[in-house]
Amino acid sequence: MTRIGVIGGGQLARMMQPAAIALGVELRVLAESENSSAHQAVSMVGDYNEFSVLENFSKTVDVITFDHEHVPVSHLAKLEETGVLVRPGAGALIHAQNKLVMRQAMEKLSLPQPIWQEVRSERDLQNFLNDHAQAVVKTPIGGYDGKGVRVVTKTSEVADWLENLEQFGGSLLAEQKIDFQRELSQLSARNANGEFSAWPLVQTNQHKGVCSEVIAPAPGTSDLALASKIAQTVAEGLNVTGVMAVELFEDSAGRLLINELAMRPHNSGHFSIEGSVTSQFEQHLRAVANLPLGATDMKSDMAVMVNLLGVDDKNTFVEHYPAVMKKFPRVKFHSYEKSARAGRKMGHLTTLGSNAKEILDMTLAARDALYRGGV
């Protein structure tokens, strides 16, 4: 059976393992340490920035995919040249790594997005700020969970970045600040044959730039098909293989605008483990192994997912399971077995039901009890 090699030993690789066990495909993980979150599946330890490490790992698997988007695309392109199957490939993955390349590609595909501009100098940014009261300035590469993003009204607020442009590839990205009603995420998958499948559009509630809760499907959405159509245009236009999340703004006029792309299973899709006929992790394995995609409809009317972020360097929540499980028998617990650190993604909770408010309140109460250590 197909041996699927995952670069990165984080929680996404960890959560691929149950799907691999069910399907009977073999998961092998290249991790940075033996004690990674995906330790059950780690087959090699090494630095993904070294080409020789990637090359050695690729010889032990049939296809390579990712837990994260930090692998140098030049290395991946080189692997592909030698015949290694890399899914998504370097040509697609660059759009998830580099926000500037992504904006250019979305423009070429005529997809809706905020007004944006490449910033090669302070003057470029000043020009942008002359037209827009505020600018969202982003480093094209390396940002995630709010890192590498600043909302500014003056160029001096990113003076440190402007002085070191070469470390970001020579330019920054400035975007119009969208006065959004809410943020949404469209999860989809495309296999190597080009088969495409989308999950229902979901609402993501962010807190300090980090995903806090997900409500699936997104309540009160009139045109669910539009977001799926956007995702399909992206997936086909960029030749994506695997699961992809298109993060969207819903602006005050109700328009959908593309915020970011992720080309791997995504935090906004964790609800699908319990909530969907096919989870994002199973679908990702199917897609990269080029198996037909599974059905993506909900198993219940609604599902909510709530992230567990580290509160300090001690509380791993697991020790609070007994009291919280007793009070919340319907809530599903997911621990990533990561060492505790304030703000770190440590796990998540998922609850299914028919009333979004009811299950969201229940799951937030369970999180609160895990944070406080009591019910």
Next chain:
Amino acid sequence: MTRIGVIGGGQLARMMQPAAIALGVELRVLAESENSSAHQAVSMVGDYNEFSVLENFSKTVDVITFDHEHVPVSHLAKLEETGVLVRPGAGALIHAQNKLVMRQAMEKLSLPQPIWQEVRSERDLQNFLNDHAQAVVKTPIGGYDGKGVRVVTKTSEVADWLENLEQFGGSLLAEQKIDFQRELSQLSARNANGEFSAWPLVQTNQHKGVCSEVIAPAPGTSDLALASKIAQTVAEGLNVTGVMAVELFEDSAGRLLINELAMRPHNSGHFSIEGSVTSQFEQHLRAVANLPLGATDMKSDMAVMVNLLGVDDKNTFVEHYPAVMKKFPRVKFHSYEKSARAGRKMGHLTTLGSNAKEILDMTLAARDALYRGGV
């Protein structure tokens, strides 16, 4: 976090691993070989019949549980004496290992079961046959999936067993042959604190003594609470910890009679992986780690589970995934990664829906396609 040690590396241990990954408990498996079905979690290879192997394994975990019921109870009792947590304990497990001990215990608990008799000689069996046209003769230990069971009208049909009684502990078990309408299974769990929880009663369709399909909940059952009550009486009466299946006959008058007991996750509960808020594998881990039990209600109106039995020594079904997955996007595939052998349990399929006949027909068609190698 709790390290749970599973004795036996079969598909039940394999299917505990996804639940362990979600909960963040550590699963360690003592298997007979590195290549066992549960190879992802194997931490020790050895013979469970050797006490020293069990003793060494017990030192690497916090609690011991089982993939199968073949571990000598005398060894387990000895481990318990030294303070090792064994769940279910030797005092409970004996009832799943020895059908004669089980019948005696059910009688003591005044639970409904077929008329039975201990057979210490040919004359005992002849006496039983004088009262009953047919007898189901069973070896008290070692039988499973129809092995160690014969339906007889004459004592000569078990002459070989009667001549070797000492190898079965000195006696056989004779039971009245029940003219049953159907077979049912009541799955439940009890944790170390005594908390009890049952899943809905399910119907099991047997073929040549092996479970072929499961329909959950059992259609057309008027008194679902009775089976759950029987299971609770057994679990509490025998002090069972962990998941237990009570296999039942529904006789022509609609009465429920206890057929057999299994004290571990059970084939009749595989539907719960997708179909229940808490799967039998998660619940078993919660029970043996003495965590509160999760909710057991169905995620859909109905679920069906269909076993994949080996058709020959080549077809592992996995190579037929592409064609079958394409035609059946709603069917969930489970491969046990076992080498192919005719009649061997190789995997299973599960489908959720609202119409039992529709999803059963769909899942049987998917199985047929996997067996034949085409759609």
